[in-house]
Amino acid sequence: MIETLRTLAPLAWRNIWRNPRRTIITLIVVAMGIFSILIFAAFLRAWADSSRDRVLTLMTSSIQIHARGFLDDPTVKHLFEQPSGPLAEALDHPDIAHWAPRLLFPAIVQSEYRTLPVTLVGVDPAREATISVIPANVIQGSYLSGRQDVRIVLGDKNLARLKTRLGKRVVVLAQAADGTLAERGFEVGGVFSGDSEIEGQFAFVALDTAQDMLGTGNKLAEIAIQVPDPDKLPAVVQALRKAAPDLDIRTWKELSPMAAAVDQMMGLIVYVWLWVMFVLMAIGIVNTQLMAVFERIHEFGLMQALGMRPRMIVGIVALESGMLVGLGILIGMGAAAFLISALSGGVDISGFAEGAAMIGAGTMLYPELDPPQIIQLSIVVWVLGVLVALWPARKAAKISPVEAMTHVS
Amino acid sequence: MCPDTKEATTPGADAPENDSIVVCRNLEKHYRQGAIQVPALRGVDLEIHRGDFATLAGPSGSGKTTLLNMIGGLDYPSAGEIIVDGQDLRALTKSDLAEMRLRKIGFVFQAYNLIPVLTAAENIEFILRLQGVGSRERHERARAALADVGLEGLEDRRPSHLSGGQQQRVAVARALINRPAIVLADEPTANLDTQTAGGLIDLMADLNARHGTTFLMGTHDARVIARSRRHIELTDGRISGDELRNT
Numbered sequence: 001m002i003e004t005l006r007t008l009a010p011l012a013w014r015n016i017w018r019n020p021r022r023t024i025i026t027l028i029v030v031a032m033g034i035f036s037i038l039i040f041a042a043f044l045r046a047w048a049d050s051s052r053d054r055v056l057t058l059m060t061s062s063i064q065i066h067a068r069g070f071l072d073d074p075t076v077k078h079l080f081e082q083p084s085g086p087l088a089e090a091l092d093h094p095d096i097a098h099w100a101p102r103l104l105f106p107a108i109v110q111s112e113y114r115t116l117p118v119t120l121v122g123v124d125p126a127r128e129a130t131i132s133v134i135p136a137n138v139i140q141g142s143y144l145s146g147r148q149d150v151r152i153v154l155g156d157k158n159l160a161r162l163k164t165r166l167g168k169r170v171v172v173l174a175q176a177a178d179g180t181l182a183e184r185g186f187e188v189g190g191v192f193s194g195d196s197e198i199e200g201q202f203a204f205v206a207l208d209t210a211q212d213m214l215g216t217g218n219k220l221a222e223i224a225i226q227v228p229d230p231d232k233l234p235a236v237v238q239a240l241r242k243a244a245p246d247l248d249i250r251t252w253k254e255l256s257p258m259a260a261a262v263d264q265m266m267g268l269i270v271y272v273w274l275w276v277m278f279v280l281m282a283i284g285i286v287n288t289q290l291m292a293v294f295e296r297i298h299e300f301g302l303m304q305a306l307g308m309r310p311r312m313i314v315g316i317v318a319l320e321s322g323m324l325v326g327l328g329i330l331i332g333m334g335a336a337a338f339l340i341s342a343l344s345g346g347v348d349i350s351g352f353a354e355g356a357a358m359i360g361a362g363t364m365l366y367p368e369l370d371p372p373q374i375i376q377l378s379i380v381v382w383v384l385g386v387l388v389a390l391w392p393a394r395k396a397a398k399i400s401p402v403e404a405m406t407h408v409s
Numbered sequence: 410m411c412p413d414t415k416e417a418t419t420p421g422a423d424a425p426e427n428d429s430i431v432v433c434r435n436l437e438k439h440y441r442q443g444a445i446q447v448p449a450l451r452g453v454d455l456e457i458h459r460g461d462f463a464t465l466a467g468p469s470g471s472g473k474t475t476l477l478n479m480i481g482g483l484d485y486p487s488a489g490e491i492i493v494d495g496q497d498l499r500a501l502t503k504s505d506l507a508e509m510r511l512r513k514i515g516f517v518f519q520a521y522n523l524i525p526v527l528t529a530a531e532n533i534e535f536i537l538r539l540q541g542v543g544s545r546e547r548h549e550r551a552r553a554a555l556a557d558v559g560l561e562g563l564e565d566r567r568p569s570h571l572s573g574g575q576q577q578r579v580a581v582a583r584a585l586i587n588r589p590a591i592v593l594a595d596e597p598t599a600n601l602d603t604q605t606a607g608g609l610i611d612l613m614a615d616l617n618a619r620h621g622t623t624f625l626m627g628t629h630d631a632r633v634i635a636r637s638r639r640h641i642e643l644t645d646g647r648i649s650g651d652e653l654r655n656t
C-alpha cells in the first residue's frame with residue numbers, strides 16, 4: 001500500500017501539472033469554495049456568539065424569575081415577593097455568579113417636547129453592575145449610585161428622541177399598584193449606549209425609588225441571574241424551580257428563542273452552505289478530471305498493457321484528484337485563516353445595524369479562528385471531492401488496453 | 410541462448426513443451442462491429458520457442474496486431490487455446506492477466522510507448538516498482554538497461570526530449586527489464602526513418618543473441634524481416650507460412 005503510494009504519488013503530482021492552466025482554475029474554484037465555507041462558518045459563529053452574548057450580558061442574563069403571567073402582561077399586576085426562605089437559599093447556588101432584583105413596568109416618559117413609551121426598570125445599581133454591561137456603558141453623566149437615587153438613566157437614542165439633555169428633568173407616568181396613575185419627576189442623570197433596540201426600549205431608575213413611586217412595597221417584577229457555565233444551566237434552573245414552584249423561571253433560550261435557534265441551528269446552516277458550495281466545486285473537479293482522463297486514454301491503455309491493474313488506475317486518478325482538491329483546500333484554508341485572524345479584532349456591521357439588531361446581533365462581530373472546525377470542514381470537503389472524482393477514475397480504469405492502444409492522440 | 414538448438418527444431422512441430430514459450434491452438438478471435446462479426450483470427454496454430462527471433466508479417470488487416478494482443482494477454486480469444494509460459498490465459502482474470510503481463514511479457518508498440526511525465530530511467534523503474542523491487546536495485550537495473558540499449562547519459566530525459574529512435578530504445582530496454590518470457594513488438598520500426606529503424610533492429614537482434622530473449626515482431630518492414638531467423642506469414646487470420654532462416 002505505502003509502496004504503491006510511493007510509486008503513484010510522484011506520477012500523480014506531475015500529471016496534475018501537465019495542464020497548469022486547467023489545474024490553476026480548478027485550484028481557484030476549490031480554494032474559493034472552501035474559503036467561502038470557512039468564512040461563512042466563522043461569521044455565522046460570530047453572529048451566534050454576538051446574539052447570545054447580547055442576550056446574556058445586556059438585559060436577559062442566563063435565567064430570569066417572574067411571577068406567573070408577567071411575561072404575557074408585564075405590569076404591576078404580576079409581581080412577587082422579595083426572595084426569602086428556599087428561594088433565597090437556592091439563589092446561593094454555587095453555580096450562580098450573581099443575581100439582581102428588578103422592578104420592570106411600562107411607563108411614559110415626558111420631556112418638554114416629546115412623550116415616549118418605555119419599559120422602566122427599577123434596579124439595585126450595585127447588583128445590576130454585576131450582571132449587565134449597561135451600567136458600564138454610560139457615555140454621559142453617571143449610572144445610578146444607590147437604591148435611593150432619584151435620577152433616571154436614558155438610552156442615547158431616547159435622549160435624542162425626547163430632545164432632552166443631561167441634567168434636564170423628565171416626567172414619568174405609570175400605573176401604580178393600586179390602579180391609580182403615578183407621576184414623578186426625574187433628573188436625567190446618565191445616558192447609556194447599548195444597541196438601538198435596547199437604547200430605545202429601556203430606561204433605568206433606582207429600585208427603592210420605583211417601588212416607592214408605584215407603591216409596590218418590597219415586591220419585584222424580575223430577578224435576573226448570571227450562570228457563567230452554560231453546562232450548569234439546566235441544574236440551576238431545576239434547583240430554582242424546586243425552591244419556588246409558583247414562580248415562572250426560564251432560561252435565556254426560552255426567553256430569546258431567536259438567539260437560541262441561531263445558536264443551535266448554526267452547525268446545520270454551515271453544512272447546508274457547505275453542500276451548496278460543494279456542488280459547485282464538484283462540477284469543477286469532475287469536469288477537470290474527466291478532461292484529464294479523456295486526454296490520456298492512450299496512456300491509461302499503455303499502463304494497463306505494462307501490467308498496471310485497473311484498481312491502480314483508479315488509484316492514480318483518485319490520487320491526482322486528492323492532490324488537486326487537497327492543494328485547493330490548503331490554499332483556501334490559508335486565505336480564510338488569514339482573513340479571519342485579520343478580522344478577529346472585530347468587524348463593524350453598524351452599516352447593517354438595523355437589520356443586525358432585528359436578527360439579534362450587536363453592531364460588532366468578532367469572527368474567531370476555530371482550527372478544529374476548519375480542519376473538520378476541510379476534511380469533509382476533501383473526502384467528498386475525492387469521492388466524486390472516483391467517477392472519472394473508474395472511467396479511466398474501464399479503458400480497454402487494446403482499444404486505447406489504437407487510440408493515438 | 411544457443412541458436413543451434415532452435416534451428417534443429419521445426420517451427421510449430423513437436424518441440425518439447427518446456428521449450429515452447431507460446432502455444433496457440435486453433436485460436437480464433439472475432440470482433441463484433443454492431444450486428445456483424447469481424448473474424449480477425451480464424452484458427453491459428455503456432456508455437457514460439459525460447460530464444461526465437463521471429464517476425465510476423467502479412468497484409469494489413471490480416472490479424473498481426475490481434476494475434477500479438479492475444480499472446481500478450483491484452484484481450485481474450487473467442488475460441489481456441491493459448492498458453493504462455495505454461496499458463497493457460499483463458500483461465501486468468503483481468504487482474505491476473507495484468508500480473509502476467511507485468512512478470513512475463515515485454516511490449517514494444519509502434520509509438521507513444523512511454524509515460525510522458527516520467528524520465529527514461531523512471532519509465533523503466535516504473536515496471537520494477539510495480540514488481541516491488543527495492544529502490545537501490547531499481548536505480549541500478551534501470552541504468553544498466555539504458556546502457557544496454559546505448560542510451561547512457563540520457564537517463565533523466567523526458568520522452569519529449571528524446572528522438573523517436575531513442576524513445577523506441579527506451580521501450581525496448583523497458584520491455585527487457587522484467588526478464589520477460591517473450592517480447593512482443595508491434596511494428597516497432599514503423600515510425601522511424603530507415604537508418605534509425607536499422608539501428609533498432611540491430612539492437613533487438615543483439616539483445617536476442619546476448620540474452621537469449623525471445624522476440625515476436627509484427628512488421629511490414631522488409632529489413633526487419635531480413636534480419637529475423639524465423640518468419641511467420643499471416644493471411645486472413647490464418648498462418649500461411651512459417652520458415653526458419655539463417656543469418
Ligand SMILES: Nc1ncnc2c1ncn2[C@@H]1O[C@H](COP(=O)(O)OP(=O)(O)OP(=O)(O)O)[C@@H](O)[C@H]1O
Nearest residue numbers: 440442447448449468469470471472473474475476
Ligand atoms: N477493436 C476492433 N474492433 C473491430 N474490428 C477490429 C478491431 N481490431 C481489429 N479489428 C479487425 O480485425 C482484423 C485484423 O486486424 P489487425 O489490427 O489485427 O490487423 P493487422 O494485421 O495488425 O493490420 P495492420 O497491418 O493494418 O496493423 C481487421 O479486419 C480489423 O478491421
Ligand SMILES: [Mg+2]
Nearest residue numbers: 473474475595
Ligand atoms: Mg496491426
